[in-house]
Amino acid sequence: MKKSISFLVFFIIASTLLAQEIPFYKSYTWEASPNFSVNAADSTSIVGVKDKIITEFIFENKDLFEYYLEHKAVWLNSDERIEDYNKVYLPYDNSSELIVSKARVIKSNGEISELDDSKILTAKDDETQRVYKFFAFEGIEKGSIVEYYYVVKRAPEYSGKRLTFQSYYDKQDVGFDLYSPSNLVFKFKSFNGLPEVVRDTLSENKLHWTMRAAQLPGLERESQSAYNASTGFVIFKLDENLANNTKDITSYSKVSQNIYNYYYGEIDKKAQRKLNKFIDGAGVKAGMDTDEMLRKLESHIKTNVYLRHGGNAGNDLESVLNEKVATSKGMMMLFISAFNTLDIKHELILTSDRQELKFDPEFEANTFLNDYLFYFPKTDKYMAPTEFDSRYGFPPSYLTDTYGLHIKEVALGDFKSATGRIEYINPVEAAETVDKMIVDVSFDAEDLTKNAIQLNLSMTGYYAMYLQPFMNVIPQDNKTEILEGFAKRLDESATIKSKEIKNADPALFGTKPLHFILDFESEAFVEKAGNRYLFKVGELIGRQVQMYQDNERKLPLEDEFTRTYYRTLNIKIPEGYRVANADDINIDHSFSLDGEEVLMFKSFYEMNGDTLKITADEFYKINKISKEFYEDYRKVINSAADFNKVTLILEPN
Structure with missing residues (x-):
């Protein structure tokens, strides 16, 4: 969802003559002689002795960039956990730049072995062709500490970003910092018992927020639990630009209107003729009740149109009807255009899998807007347009029994627009x-x-x-x-x-x-x-x-x-x-x-x-x-x- 709706989040950052700031990472380093203290029982196999994330948003030549640092130190006390850390992958891709990458092994006797550049490897996934980098650790013994940190420069993520800190093992010295130019104000919310993020009022040239936890207990997985949604995490979003008095930068009202503008525009006559023919092929006829109409239409679309992942072909309605191949955007366009042609009243819903992330009705962030559903008020049922193993009336179950953003068309005379409201998505009885x-x-x-x-x-x-x-x-x-x-x-x-x-x-x-x-x-x-x-x-x-x-x-x-x-x-x-x-x-x-x-x-x-x-x-x-x-x-x-x-x-x- 993040990539598919990133175009929806729009705000104007005033290009005022802000002083060129020095990124935080320039002065960041690890301790030359670390003195980590491990509080663990003899049977413990892993403890995080440092877990720190720092992210900074900074202007460079009037463009906004994000510098993201992750610093971890993990004590390993079993062969299994040592095996887990033989390779540590870095969040690097073709659209980002790896600025800093440092790693070392600290043995129980205090001996330190720092990885040289030859141990920071690059590889390519044969199937996806994605290039990635990783640390290749050697010589790890029981009782050793693996420590590493890296800095990535990338396009900014500001419309809602989740950072998870809690894991299955205990952690010590957990921290989060966010820096931004003095005109960009962020909002934060901590979940599942993680300490709240607070403003550092002593910061002068930059805005600074911080979160600290001296101890963060591990959370073990349990059967039939929403484990990922239950861990401690922070979500942050950009809320205000003080330079031009822009507020509610990340808001569902803007998302609703932008999605409506994208999917609910006028269809040209040529595409409409092709759509009418496609609908006729579904066996949908006048006089059918809404249930039957929707079942036939959905079955016809999901049987005859292939859903592709990635690429631009199949994004627009006419190419979908011509080629019978669609991206998720094209599939959405096809369903919505068919509903409008058949005058089927519906609402578009954006939500998230409650196993992974429970939709928070009080904190507006695009992090929660991951999956599409349709809701039909006349039948009180849902449909999942891009899930081919789901059928009308039975949407993916983890997308129900949670909240979602309902986007509904409203009309005032000839003028049409959209409203967004948060409502509960009831489970199927x-x-x-x-x-x-x-x-x-x-x-x-x-x-x-x-x-x-x-x-x-x-x-x-x-x-x-x-x-x-x-x-x-x-x-x-x-x-x-x-x-x-x-x-x-x-x-x-x-x-x-x-x-x-x-x-x-x-x-x-x-x-x-x-x-x-x-x-x-x-x-x-x-x-x-x-x-x-x-x-x-x-x-x-x-x-x-x-x-x-x-x-x-x-x-x-x-x-x-x-x-x-x-x-x-x-x-x-x-x-x-x-x-x-x-x-x-x-x-x-x-x-x-x-x-x-x-x-x-x-x-x-x-x-x-x-x-x-x-x-x-x-x-x-x-x-x-x-x-x-x-x-x-x-x-x-x-x-x-x-x-x-x-x-x-x-x-x-």
């Missing part, structure tokens, strides 16, 4: 993503260790989205593998007797469930024990996740999407036998929030003649669970694993 399983089981009359099983499996929503829209292009061999795989996951040695797929038409996604039916024979579920039989009924729902947590949970839990499971097991009990321990089936765990049951697993049974009917329902109606309720979540999700272990005892009457 659990009832829309359903995994439904009906299993009918009978026993071989001659050998009760053999079962005849019919598996009816249907899926909707996110569970169907990765298959149903593409069933027409999946080779038959792969379809067979997918279909038989549902039985093989229950019993690798299952003998498949028949198989069938229903509702495989991609056009049915969102309207009818994708349905798989398999008949197979198995000897995996029953064992003979004297005159009794042990029937592993719980394994019929497939292997379930069991969550373990030895240490206290530190991070909130975050799921991908809300979801529902319905499972019905119809077991025909063999003649002359009964179930001795049917009550083992009964499991009931749930969690309520604000009076609503939001997490649940419940299994129960009833006897209908000789048929034991088992119901096991499960749902997760929220994605985010605070760490204080983690045990409640774990209890519910482990209930399915507990059901997995249920073994029924069949004994003679």
Whole structure:
């Protein structure tokens, strides 16, 4: 998003006769005789003993540049961590200039080995042709400290920049400094417990802001957590130019208007004729409801237009329609032009992946504007135009359950413009993503260790989205593998007797469930024990996740999407036998929030003649669970694993 909308951020820097400042790095160096103190337990493998970032914005011949310095010193105490630091890559590319690069190894006995220029290597990625530089360290021993710093000169990033300081290991002496000319005022926000950035009021010729943390504890990764979004980081942005009294330089109102101007301009008659023909090819007709119209249009575009990454070809509407190749900009142009032609009311949304960066509704910075969605007020649904494995109504789930910038067209007479507002992007409800399983089981009359099983499996929503829209292009061999795989996951040695797929038409996604039916024979579920039989009924729902947590949970839990499971097991009990321990089936765990049951697993049974009917329902109606309720979540999700272990005892009457 940064590159694609950099043209949107515009402000005029007054070319006043500012005194030529000396960049900070000119006087920056490391200590000739460092005296790092490592506070670590014997079992610790890595500690950051210095972690400093300094960035300066400075005018040179009336042009603004950024000088970026990163200075790190890391104590390494294991072979694995030493291996991690054999190479340290530098953020260098063809559009930047590496001004300073220094590195050294400080052994535990105090011996210092500084890298010479021959150890600062240049390489090229064969695939992308990108040139990069890296430090090549040698002679690192356990207990050594690797120290390096570099300075890069580059075009300024000022519309919203994220700097992450917290990692999985403890750090000491953490710092951040930003310098700017006296007319350029920046704003800052610290996240996830990182100290706030404060103004240095004693700085005279430059503006100076700073952040310091003597100790920054490491943050370990935990399962089902938004780890990257949970680390301590700073976001900064340019806010004012005092020289010409320009305020709110980085603002969503300007972004909204600039995006609107770019995507919502007039279409010339030639391109409109081609667009009309393309829409006709989608099968969109007058009188269709909005849902059907959008499904057909999206499927047609994502089936017939190839999305390319990079380059300029495919940026404009006419070339996209001619070549059927589009960049992300061209794809956006095609969708928006089609919506306007069909008079489909919509709003454009910019947001960010909540796993990586949670959209902050209070701090306007382009850092948060990474991914596009469309919102349709009439249907209250979303669409992801440049995500080809997503479909209308089911946008990438990590782009939901978060905030986003909604850009909406407004009209006053013939004058049209845009407004931007921040709103919450609601997740798709659990009832829309359903995994439904009906299993009918009978026993071989001659050998009760053999079962005849019919598996009816249907899926909707996110569970169907990765298959149903593409069933027409999946080779038959792969379809067979997918279909038989549902039985093989229950019993690798299952003998498949028949198989069938229903509702495989991609056009049915969102309207009818994708349905798989398999008949197979198995000897995996029953064992003979004297005159009794042990029937592993719980394994019929497939292997379930069991969550373990030895240490206290530190991070909130975050799921991908809300979801529902319905499972019905119809077991025909063999003649002359009964179930001795049917009550083992009964499991009931749930969690309520604000009076609503939001997490649940419940299994129960009833006897209908000789048929034991088992119901096991499960749902997760929220994605985010605070760490204080983690045990409640774990209890519910482990209930399915507990059901997995249920073994029924069949004994003679």
